Amino acid sequence: MPPLIAVDNVCRMFTNGAKMVNALERISFEINTSEFVSIVGPSGCGKSTLLKILSGLIPASSGQIAINGKAVKEPLENVGMVFQAPVLLKWRPVLGNILLPVEFAKRNVANHIERARSLIKLVGLDGFEEMYPHQLSGGMQQRVSLCRALVTDPQLLLMDEPFGALDAMTRDELDLELLRLWEEKKKTVLFVTHSIQEAVFLSDRVFVMSARPGRLLKVLSIDLPRPRTLEMMSSVGFGEYTLRIRSLLGSTMGTPAAISGSTA
Ligand SMILES: Nc1ncnc2c1ncn2[C@@H]1O[C@H](COP(=O)(O)OP(=O)(O)OP(=O)(O)O)[C@@H](O)[C@H]1O
Ligand SMILES: [Mg+2]
Incomplete structure (x- = not known):
């Protein structure tokens, strides 16, 4: 089967006034359908x-990106994105926020209500459909944004530190929920995190990036059984993976403290 994502020699520069910032340098990788891949790397490395x-959302300066064999030139319908902050519309209740991508894609809203409700149930938010964002906790808002990314049933989920701002327990809970969803719905996930433990816990493979200009330093296959359980985090094998990634990051960053090795 051809890879779902093919990234070939991608570079990205930014101009900040007179200064050029080289954010990404010659990134190449492939991700297969149904894989769970995490990216870790120092702050500012281009994740x-x-x-x-x-x-x-933005173009590469050079190089090729293809999803399902087609060059990416604009936001695709079969890709869902979850940002670090939930970015919900404050004047819309939970259900209205979740249905937003359906409206953007000009699809039939009525046909998606049942799906939205089942996602709400799946993430444990039933009963909150008519609540507004300010009436929800941070973790609940992040669950809403997860449902929103899933409502059009995208094949690929791109997640940028989605649970980074949450406390350790809520993060563990949402990580487990995400794994359940991924296994049940056979999604492909590309997940950015600052937590080495979270990356190892969730992933089939972990991409380790270097400090800016961001390069792909190492790809690690995580050979731990599935389904993953929180208890696995205290196993020897798990510890070896986290140590390995920590030392890779330490060798590139010079400031290992900038990366969290805990789920907190
Ligand atoms: N729109 C922009 N204009 C100018 N420079 C930018 C822009 N977006 C990102 N950059 C620069 O590109 C580099 C990479 O930024 P990016 O946000 O991708 O890093 P990151 O790895 O996600 O960092 P963090 O872990 O802190 O979220 C940084 O030096 C940043 O200043
Ligand atoms: Mg970032």
């Missing part, structure tokens, strides 16, 4: 930039 390029 969000890479996700924005993949989602068609």
Whole structure:
């Protein structure tokens, strides 16, 4: 089967006034359908930039990106994006926020209400359909944004530190929920995180990036059984993966403290 995502020699520069910032340098990789891949790397190494390029929000300066064999030139319908902040419309209730991509795609809203409700149930938000964002906790808002990314049933989920602002327990809970969804719905996920543990816990493979200009330093296959459980985090194998990634990051960054090795 051809890869779902093919990234070939992608570079991205930004101009900040007179200064040029080289955000991404010659990034190449492939991701297969149904894979769960995480990206870790120092702050400012271009992780969000890479996700924005993949989602068609911004172009690459050079190189090729194809999803399903087609060059990415604009936001694609079969790709859902979850941002670090939930970015919900405050004047719309939960259900209205979740249905937003359906309206954007000019699809039939009535046909998607049942699906939206089943997603709400799946993430444990039933009963909150008519609540407004300010009436929800941060974790609940992030669940809403997860439902919103899933409502059009996209094949690929791009997630940019979606649970980074949450407390450790809520993050663990949402990680488990995400894995359940991924296994049940056979999605492909590309997940950016600052937590090495979260990356190992969730992923089939972890991409380790270098400090700016962001390059792909190492791709690690995580050979831990599925379904994953929180108890696995205290296993020897798990510890070896996190140590390996930590030392890779330490060798590139010079400031290892900027990366969190815990789920907090
Ligand atoms: N729109 C922009 N204009 C100018 N420079 C930008 C823009 N977006 C990103 N950059 C620069 O590109 C580099 C990579 O930024 P990016 O947001 O992709 O990093 P990141 O790896 O997601 O960092 P973090 O982990 O802190 O979220 C940074 O130096 C940033 O200043
Ligand atoms: Mg970022």
